[in-house]
Amino acid sequence: MTFRMPPEWAPHTRTWMAWPGPNPTFESAEELAEAREAWASVAAAVRKYEPVTMVVGTGQLDSARALLGEDVELVERDLDDAWMRDIGPTFTLSEDGRELAAVDWTFNGWGAQDWARWGHDAKIAAEVADLTGAARHASALVNEGGAIHVDGEGTVLLTETVQLGPERNPDWTREQVEAEIHRLLGTEKAIWLPRGLSGDYGRYGTLGHVDIVAAFAAPGVVVAHSQPDPAHPDHELTKDLIARLRASTDAKGRQLEVVEIEAPTVLRDEDGEFVDYSYINHYLCNGGVVLCAFDDPRDDAAAATFRRLFPDRTVTLVDARAIFAGGGGIHCITQQQPKAG
Template sequence: MGTPRQNGFRMPAEWAPHRRTWLAWPCRAALWGEHLEDAKHTYAAIAQAIAGFEPVTVLARPDLTADASLHCGKGISVLPMQQDDSWVRDTGPAFLVSNDGRLGGVAWTFNGWGETYPDHVEDARMARRMLEHVGAETFTTPLVLEGGGVHVDGEGTALLCERSVLDAGRNPDRDRADVERELDGLLGIDKVIWLDGSLTDDETGGHIDNLACFSAPGKVLALDPATAGEADRPGLERNLQTLRAATDAAGRSLEITLLPLPKPRKRADGRLLTLTYINFYVCNGAVIVPVFEDYADETAKKLIGQAFPDRKLVPIDAAVLLQGGGGIHCVTQQQPLPPVVGDER
């Protein structure tokens, strides 16, 4: 069959045109606890916000399809699909496109974020089920990776955080070179920029979508070390040094915009919540931006708006999502629109 790249596929940037956005309805009651109903309302608010700009499909466990439909309302499709959790960024595929109009996708090997959550049998099957549903060409890989672990610029450059991708619970026998070879064939990546600093108590072990992302080719948004707590500042300073020294696949130095961190907050058990404005989502015509009723909200919105001047900013209070361990980017997954539209369901 060959690799996706050998078959003419590549992973486009998140800001490229979308066919739809996917979400997965909250279902793990033990994860959300007393926050479950609030989480549902926030998921519905995100779905409704995105639906103003592009189609939205919400995956729901078969026994929860009515619940999802009731919360999300008209204009949002609900598709029954077995699942264990509600983070489609990580359990869904990395969608690919070809210049001749085909849709493809990579189904990563998913093991519950390095076996953090042992019950993930259905989530490990979700990417392939989604690809089958839309009639996409499916490519599998033994590489353990989640969608929140990689950001691409659509022109051959990827951002990754070493702490999650090379985690002993995910890929214990791999090194940077192994992963780079895989991403070359799977996503069409020519250059990987590796960061190593992560946020304290991040359950993902250092997903890049909490730390830095592309806003355009040659342009990156990253967390400002000066606004970080004492424990996180050294790692974020290393990240910034790496980005300042890096070039992308086209040989460009990166233009870096620093986003502030909100004031730290803790869970009931004392662990820090992973608050970050980097975890926004870009859809057709809009950017869905997390806010936290924090003094830094306005600064973050202004800077993100400047990074995406042709899109409307839609702020959504994402605080409850942090109780489950994620954010707005974590609960969404883009399905790109191929350059030439084929017979796609």
């Protein structure tokens, strides 16, 4: 039976998340507290539109319930970190839409990074699949949910430094990676970007996830991160990535329409490091768009663009700076379960 990954704008049954616990990503009690507040804010925003299930590490239920309230379902499982997009399953549906499946990629801590722990997180996709009753489709490909984005009509976005990087799949060829992706997601054409944003190669980076760079907003339409300031290393990089996207066609032969979304005006964090703040790392839920905010002058412009792209959805801005401090954004901490049947 053939399964395919629906686009994010297709109807969801629920959203899955994972609760931050003490781990190397959140180096101090203050950082952990800030992360939990941010995760809770995202969960509250999503819950307005669909059910949310939060996987909570063993012994962390009280901390989660205190911030999440009674309206978010909690499930206790062993966890290492809190990035459900990457550690959770990638859900797919049968061709007739009746049966739910869950792709269980091999997870190795974003390329076996020295700070990462993944003994528990490598098992979470299977745990979530079991909780949903989905058929589990295991893969030997080292991959994460933030490293793919689909249009639901046969096209998938990938980055070479992730699926083809020596930290993840040193023995896989491009052809082998594409074959495995297509087999599991029901896609037919891969559009490869050479790399991700500069900040994604620092500590806590993913080594190039696509979901902070580009995402499908509709078949044939991609939103892409644009850095207009020449002082930022992503200035020339994003011009190149956008040009590559504009030169690409999707699985249906359509030339991609690229909607550029300018990065926030802030260039560096408190430590002086260049930030990779991005509005692209948003999340679509039933009737809503949950959009990263940075207390920045460009927040409103980004929200206006998403309102234009999704006129039937309500755009909710959530401060994502504490999430980005840990290495990701709103899309990175959420995972949609598409509606079967």
